[in-house]
Amino acid sequence: MTLNQNAQYFFCGIGGSGMLPLALILRGKGYTVEGSDRALDQGRLGPKFEFLRSRGITLHNQDGSGLTRRQQVLVTSAAVEDTVPDVQAARRLELPMLRRAELLADIFNASPQNIAVGGTSGKSTTTGMIGWMLHAVGYKPTIMNGAVMKNFTSPDNPFASAIVDAGDIFVSEVDESDGSIALYQPRIAVVTNISLDHKPMAELRKLFGDFTGRAHTPVLNLDNDETKLLAAEASGALTFSLTNLRAGLFAGRVQPLRDGISFEVSERQTGQSFQAKIQVPGVHNVSNALAALCAVRAAGVPLAQAIDALASFTGIKRRFEVVGTASGVTVIDDFAHNPDKIAATFKTLQLFPGRLIVMFQPHGFGPLKLMREELVACFAQGLADDDVLIMPDPAYFGGTTTRSTGSEDIVRGVSDAGRTAFYFEHRQDCSGKIVELARAGDRVIVMGARDDTLSDFALGLLEQLRSV
Numbered sequence: 001m002t003l004n005q006n007a008q009y010f011f012c013g014i015g016g017s018g019m020l021p022l023a024l025i026l027r028g029k030g031y032t033v034e035g036s037d038r039a040l041d042q043g044r045l046g047p048k049f050e051f052l053r054s055r056g057i058t059l060h061n062q063d064g065s066g067l068t069r070r071q072q073v074l075v076t077s078a079a080v081e082d083t084v085p086d087v088q089a090a091r092r093l094e095l096p097m098l099r100r101a102e103l104l105a106d107i108f109n110a111s112p113q114n115i116a117v118g119g120t121s122g123k124s125t126t127t128g129m130i131g132w133m134l135h136a137v138g139y140k141p142t143i144m145n146g147a148v149m150k151n152f153t154s155p156d157n158p159f160a161s162a163i164v165d166a167g168d169i170f171v172s173e174v175d176e177s178d179g180s181i182a183l184y185q186p187r188i189a190v191v192t193n194i195s196l197d198h199k200p201m202a203e204l205r206k207l208f209g210d211f212t213g214r215a216h217t218p219v220l221n222l223d224n225d226e227t228k229l230l231a232a233e234a235s236g237a238l239t240f241s242l243t244n245l246r247a248g249l250f251a252g253r254v255q256p257l258r259d260g261i262s263f264e265v266s267e268r269q270t271g272q273s274f275q276a277k278i279q280v281p282g283v284h285n286v287s288n289a290l291a292a293l294c295a296v297r298a299a300g301v302p303l304a305q306a307i308d309a310l311a312s313f314t315g316i317k318r319r320f321e322v323v324g325t326a327s328g329v330t331v332i333d334d335f336a337h338n339p340d341k342i343a344a345t346f347k348t349l350q351l352f353p354g355r356l357i358v359m360f361q362p363h364g365f366g367p368l369k370l371m372r373e374e375l376v377a378c379f380a381q382g383l384a385d386d387d388v389l390i391m392p393d394p395a396y397f398g399g400t401t402t403r404s405t406g407s408e409d410i411v412r413g414v415s416d417a418g419r420t421a422f423y424f425e426h427r428q429d430c431s432g433k434i435v436e437l438a439r440a441g442d443r444v445i446v447m448g449a450r451d452d453t454l455s456d457f458a459l460g461l462l463e464q465l466r467s468v
Contacts, residue, residue: 020048122285387419
C-alpha cells in the first residue's frame with residue numbers, strides 16, 4: 001500500500017516502542033495521526049500520552065470507538081490480536097489495515113538514501129550513533145529508533161525516538177523478530193550480530209542473508225560467527241572487528257574508562273588510524289561504534305569527521321543507564337533481555353568492583369520458553385559467588401499466551417548451578433528483597449524489555465534506598 005496524503009492513520013498500540021516513533025514521523029510529515037493504547041486505558045504511562053497529544057495526535061480508548069471514518073487506515077503491530085476491538089471495528093467498516101512494519105517499509109524504501117540497522121543486539125544504540133553523526137555533520141537525517149536517543153531529548157521532546165528532518169537520508173532500526181526485516185530495500189544494511197532470540201537460528205540466517213543480499217552496501221561484523229559467514233558471501237561489504245585485522249575498520253588499544261571507553265580505529269583501505277572515545281561503556285559498544293562508522297562512511301562522511309561527531313554521542317535510554325546512587329548503592333537501568341545482551345552487560349559491570357544484585361523481568365512467556373536453557377547458563381556463568389538474581393513473572397499486559405515456562409524455572413536452574421537466586425510472583429515484592437540485601441558498594445541492575453515501567457521501578461528503588 002502506498003502512502004496517501006488524504007489518509008488518516010490510526011495506530012492501535014500507539015505507545016509501543018516501534019509504534020510511537022513511526023506515528024511521530026508520519027505526523028511530522030504532515031499526516032493526520034490518531035491512536036489508542038491498552039496502557040492509556042489502564043492509566044499507565046501518562047507522560048508519554050500527553051507528549052503524543054502535544055504533537056497533535058488524537059488519542060482514543062482502545063474500544064473501537066475511534067474508528068468511524070472511511071479515510072482511516074488502521075496500523076497495528078504484530079502484537080495486536082484479532083480480538084482487539086479496534087481491529088474488529090476496522091473490519092466492520094472495511095477500512096484498510098497495515099502492519100507497522102509495512103508502513104515503515106513504505107516510507108523507508110521510498111527514501112532517496114536509506115540505512116537499515118538490524119541484528120540481535122545493539123540495533124538501537126547503533127541506529128542512534130548513525131543518526132547522531134549524520135545530524136552533527138549536517139546531513140539532516142530522519143531517524144526511526146526503537147528507543148529514546150539522549151542526544152535529541154529536550155524538555156519539550158522527552159521521548160525522542162524519532163527525528164524528522166529535511167535531508168534525503170532515512171535511518172531506521174529494523175526488526176527480525178516478526179520477520180518484517182524481509183520488507184526493507186536498504187542501500188546500506190547494517191547487521192550488528194546474529195544470535196538466538198525470537199526465532200530459530202536457521203530462520204534467522206535466511207532472513208539476514210536475504211536482507212544483506214538486497215543491499216548495495218552491507219555492513220557486517222567479523223567478530224560474530226554468523227555475520228562473518230554472511231561477509232564471506234556478500235558482495236561489496238564493509239566489515240568491522242575488534243579481533244580480525246582483515247576487517248575494513250579495526251578497533252585496537254581498547255581502554256575502559258569510568259565515563260566511557262577509548263580505542264584506536266584503523267581503516268584498512270587507507271591505512272589511517274584515529275583515536276576515538278565514546279561516552280557509553282562496554283566493549284560491545286565499541287563494536288556498535290565501528291558498525292555505525294562503517295555506515296556513515298558508506299554515506300559519504302569522512303572517517304575523521306565521523307569520529308569527532310561520535311565523541312559527543314551520549315547514549316540511549318535504558319541502555320546501561322545509571323539512574324543514581326543512594327546509600328552507596330548504584331542503580332542501573334538496562335534493556336538487556338536475551339543471553340547475548342545480558343552477557344554484554346555483565347562483561348561491562350565486571351570491569352569495575354562491586355557485588356551485583358540483578359532484577360531481571362523477562363519480556364514475555366514465549367521468549368522465556370525459547371531461551372530457557374541459554375538464560376540459565378548465562379546467569380550461572382555471568383554471576384559471581386556473592387551476586388544475586390531476583391526475578392518476577394514476565395511482563396504481561398493482556399492477550400493470549402502459553403505459560404509453560406515461567407521465571408521460577410529460570411531461578412530454579414540458576415540456583416541448581418550454585419548461584420543465589422530468588423523468585424517473586426509480583427515485581428513490587430522484588431523491591432523489598434533488593435532493599436533488604438543491598439549494602440554500600442553494591443550495584444543494582446534492573447533488566448528487561450517491552451515494559452516502560454521498569455524505569456519507574458528503578459527510580460523507585462533509588463528513592464527507597466535513600467530512605468534506608
